[in-house]
Amino acid sequence: MVYSAGRLRYRGQYIAATCGRGGVTDDKREGDGATPRGTHSIAGLFYRLDRVAAPSDWAQPIYPGDLWCDDPQHPAYNLLCRAPLEASHEQMRRADPQYDVVLITDWNWPEASPGRGSAIFVHQWRRPGASTAGCIAMARGDLLWLAAKAAPGTRLIIR
Template identity: 60%
Template sequence: MIHSPADLVLTRRGLRVLGRYLPCSIGRGGIRRDKREGDGATPVGEHRITGMFYRPDRLAAPQPWAEPILPGDLWSDASGDPAYNSHVRAPYPASHEVLRRADPLYDIVLVTDWNEGGSPGAGSAIFLHQRRRPGYPTEGCVAFARPDLIWLAHHVPYGARLIVRR
């Protein structure tokens, strides 16, 4: 496989991007080909960065294409719901994640195209975001120390490939 310099490649050492390695955490379920909702796994594949959200009350927009996270912004994780695996707004009766969190984990969120069509049960909300602490697993996302995430958000182009292998 030929990699573009802008590709984000997940390796045992971390995420390789633009000649740097950024230490990161992955899902508690490891890396899996058969990703399912709630399994905590980071999905294998070539994914694209298709969006970015940021907290405008905590930092400036990292890219012109980044969208502010506002009160009431949510992400549907309700398998079978028509809006499954997409950005929704409160009030939203189905199961969802709150994007505007009290903690800093979602101050910057890079959205991937994993299960973009919303196939029921195939997993949702596979993001790149801030980690809790080194070595602490995610629910399937890829997570970074805040300074590394900020650097990444300023340098990753829209549509960049995130390559995840076992």
């Protein structure tokens, strides 16, 4: 899978996609809104079982109380956690559909360096062409197709 200039290529198919509002960077930092350049891997697949069918047999459900810690000072930084969590975090079970299906990348994971950035996901965009906080985003149909085809370890090259 290769992401560049607003598109992603996988298995010969091109998919319209967006990256972080801070562009693509070689020096990713927590909160900079940028997408880290380089070769990464798909490390996980999560889905909202109350909204979509499992896109693949390795997909894991997102349950109420699932969180992703984005506090560089917390021991669970850049990991899936459960509520309650007093540290800064993202809700994995969102009211909007952006995280109905989420491919997790191995950026700064599973052993995170504090401040190097967290939660670099591949997910549904808010609207066509809308930037993210550092993730890769695309249309729901394209994301469902990708989630059904990709496997753990699938390379994600961001340039």
